[in-house]
Amino acid sequence: MVEIGLYSPASFGRVFRKAQSALQRSNGVERGHADRTATERTMDRHIVDSAETERLNALLVRVGRERDREAFIALFHHFAPRLKSYLQRLGVDAGGADEIVQDVMVSVWRRADSYDPALSAAGTWVFTIARNRRIDVLRRERRPEIDPDDPALVPDPVDPADRAVELEQDTERLHRAIRxxxxxxxxxxxxxxxxxxxxxxxxxxxxxxxxxxxxxxxxxxxxxxxxxxxx
Amino acid sequence: MTPLSMPETAGHQAPVHHPGDELLVAYASGNLAEAASLAVATHLALCPRCRHEVNRLEALGGALLDQMPAAPVGDDLLARIMGQLDAPAPVTPRPLPANTDARTDARRAKPAERPLLPQPLRGYVGGDLSALSWRRVMRGVEEAEVKCGPADGESGAKVRLLRIKGGMAMPQHTHGGSELTLVLAGGFTDATDHYLRGDFAETDNSVDHQPVADAGEDCICLTVTDAPLRLTGTLGRLLNPFIKF
Known part of the structure; x- marks a missing residue:
């Protein structure tokens, strides 16, 4: 990993752990998520395997069902810094980006009960909320969308439930394919x-x-x- | 022109002409302007294949977001958010133009009375076909403007429904910009391609074409143009000053 060279000797321990985890990944050994700290996860943009996807999905379900604040804070640590990157890449300044991140995370809290892990990964669900929010705030436009209950909607001949099978593995495959x-x-x-x-x-x-x-x-x-x- | 009734089977015929990757990615990523998004989203209502494709492109957006580098957020951001969690959610208007009557009527509708205009288009129009006021453009061609986009801004895109009498040839024309067309009733032939309900066509300024409506039923299309079209045929040159397309 190229980024290892950027760390000072003082952070050798962290570098060592990162190198170790990179080695394990390259050997095909999936490292359990329990022994990684939130900071490490936030620092490393590459670790989104099926265990991580499952963890994020489960956190979002807990927020929706149990109004679990700890789960919400864990989601904040994963998503807020990425959402900020996303918004800054779209040209929003740091202060403005923080404000939109705040809106998006509050929406995540309020709407989490409508999240269905069988239909989408937590990352996808959060992405669509952030996307719609920035259309609203930055472009001041509405986003035309289908109404799933519309009688004029042509129904899908394939049951969506059949398509949702192995969503977590799909998400991991997608991440690998992008890389x-x-x-x-x-x-x-x-x-x-x-x-x-x-x-x-x-x-x-x-x-x-x-x-x-x-x-x-x-x-x-x-x-x-x-x-x-x-x- | 006679009022249209949609055959029972028409709604279930899968479209064969779809928006291209570029449009679907732009829609899924939120980078497509509202007018073009309206055409794409209305196609999605009629096309399970593209709905599935957009779901996959949203999953791609989610994966790209997950792979974003982490940018440090403000120190007090988490505290600010936590302080807002117990505040009552503000009453926000529905994000989409929801015409209550149109929605309720649609839900009550028997299959035979299924609305011809799918959502989200029906919401923008404020009802089904009967809510439209058609304006004659030329013999056999009528149009109805659809309001779309921020009330205060001028996006430059024009959204309208066209009703073309069965068997009628449109004047030959080209476009200063691009044109998106979605067939809602009837059909038309453009060069060698045949378009029916749900089919989607994209043309740009390299295309000089003359679509011909199928004989029989009137052809109703949603069109989005980002620049005025220019008529190119002999008749077109004569008509150009009069047609405010």
Whole structure:
């Protein structure tokens, strides 16, 4: 891991633990989450395996069912710093980002009872709340969405419950697939999600032909679909 | 033009023309403007395949969020949030334009009376087809504007429903920008492709086309244009000054 070189000798213990956990991961040994501190998890952007997904989903369920404040605080430590990164990447200043993070986390608390771990991972659910909040706050627009009870809605021939099977493993596979994307494709994917710009502007800024931007995005999505075992 | 009734089977025919990856990613990530989002979301109501795809793209957004580097948050942020947890939730208006009557009517509707306009479009229109006031554009073509976007802002995009008489050819035209089209009733043929209810078409300024409505039933489409279209045929050049598209 490149980042190890950035640590001072004083933090050797932490570096050692990180190196050890990286070694275990590279050996295919999944390290239990119980022995990691919240700080370590927050520091390391790469550790989101199925155990971690399960842990976050369970925390969110506890907040919804039991109004569990400790579970909520644990979710805060995981999501708040990531949400802030997300908002800053979208061009929000630090103070403004904190305010939106606050809104999003309060919404997480209030709406947690509607979270269904069979339908989405906690990260996905929080992402959609943050996405909608920033459309509301930053663009002052509404987000048109389907109404699941609409009689005009064409029903899904596949039972959603069948699609939810092994969601946690799917989430882990998705994380691995993103990590194995060629860097230029991964970067374009992040830009498509986290920069509120048309592809033509992204292309001009990066000195890339528009066709290249579009084809990299398509290639990235095709690789992810393949990794997820579909199409 | 006769009022439309939707055949029982029409609602369950799976669309074959879908929004491209770029549009679906932009919708799932929250980067698509409201007008274009309205066209995509209304397609989603008619297309289980794309609903599933958007769910997967949202899961991708969740995974990308999980992989974001952690940025330090303000020292007092957690305390501020904890202090808000017991405050009563503010009464917020529904985020989507919910026309109560339209919703209630729709719920009560028997299958045969299923509304032709799906949500979220029905909410933006303020009801089903009967809520629209059509304006004649030219022989065989009527339009009804759909209000969309922030009340104070001018997004530049135009959202409208078009009703084209069965068998009628639209004037040949090209676009200064892009055009999104979603078929809601009837059908049309554009070059070699055939579009029916739920089908979605994207055209940009490289396309000079002349869609032709299927014979029989009127063709009703939702269109979103981000710049005025330009008529290119002989007739079009004569009509251009008069048609405020």
């Amino acid at each position: 194995t994307l060629p860097p230029e494709q991964a970067e374009l994917l992040r830009m498509a999600y986290f920069e509120d710009k048309p592809h033509s502007v992204i292309a001009a800024e990066r000195n890339l032909p528009l066709g290249t931007v579009k084809s990299r995005l398509r290639l990235a999505l095709a690789r992810l679909r393949k990794a997820m075992g579909e199409e």
